[in-house]
Amino acid sequence: MTSRTPAEQRSIARFQALVRIPTVSRLDETETDWQQFDRFVETLPELYPALHGALERELIGGRSMLYRWAGTESDGDPTVLMAHYDVVAATDDGWLHPPFGAEIVPDDDGDLIWGRGTLDDKGALVSVLEAVEARVLAGFRPRNDVYLSFGHNEETTGAGAVAIVAVLESRGIRPALVIDEGGAVVEGIFPGVAKPSAVIGVSEKGITSVMLTVEQLGGHASTPPRLTATARLARAIVRLNAKPFPARFSATNLEMIATLGAHATGPLKWVFGNLWLTRPLLLALFARLGDETNAMVRTTQAVTQLSGSQAANALAERAVATVNVRVAVGSSVEEATRHIRSAVGDEAVRIEALHPSEPSPVSPTTGPAWELLSRTISATFDGVIVTPYIQLGASDSRHFTRISEHVYRFSPFEMTGEQRATLHAVNERIGVTTWLRGITFYERLIGEL
């Protein structure tokens, strides 16, 4: 056990209390236990009395929370610190320590807090609360308004964040800086670079579900036609898999390579430093190195759902495949749909994109918002390289790009590859020291707002 100050111990106890409230959001909202969400909302003022005395809180879109901390001058645009307090479902199955137990478990590298939401995303949410509470108690007030935006259904519809953006927009608010979950302080993600890197998501890929549908007259399976609806659909999927989207480096990819490459050692330093010559080679390398680097350089497609006939002995009248498509920054849902149509090459397969969400605009890597963020990271994490990247998954922050050009996705925590793999999976956990450093990050950031 590492020794902690009494203040740190109190912070840890509050974090544990909030992880123990199982705020599990479900796509079918009638299955969500809303009492747990109400409990969470009601517990916050008890745990953070100073914050709740100094900031106004509104409930928006049901149970999403928007706090406003009024600035002393308010002569500039406000900052928004985002997080979400819903978590994905977890049962005790496969967990070494129960998902809603918030147990502190000693480990070789120090204590860990174990539980669903410790990384995604109560870790960030509670450290924001801790930082604001400490600042309020110290008598601090920001110069410009600071908003805390806490979504209640990020893992499902994201409707809470959409509603908050609509409210801010109707009030004419244009945030100078928005920070949400996404990147983190990571090691070993980039070949040849040993130093830890703080990766900041400056954009995120688009997302859509492309439905492939084949309809046919049904009938008895004893007298099938030569090409059944299901076989035709299977053929379409095989054709689609054989034709991946083209790989391409975006401007952000190139900036990341230049930034991280400068810290590479050995022959890779030369490869990263001479892109004019090595670019095609490097692009091929990214596409092959792993699923993550491949996803960085192209639109990806994955068939996630299939359906056919209801009965074993009846031909399918309708065969449907859902293709989950993640659209590269610089491309569009329209372009992705066109690619799929041409790859499938069959008029009998109906192709339509559902719930299209375009790739986000790219936030700049220069200017006051970026500089404040990277300065705060460098002051908190010794010797890290700060780099932009394109976030592969979707977050609530994409809705904020409607009202701000400066949306950055970064959680101030060091995460190992193993820990990142526990997001949405079993045994999610965070180092206690790591989490406490996240509070320092937000305190430092708030001190400059």
Ligand SMILES: [Zn+2]
């Ligand atoms: Zn999350």
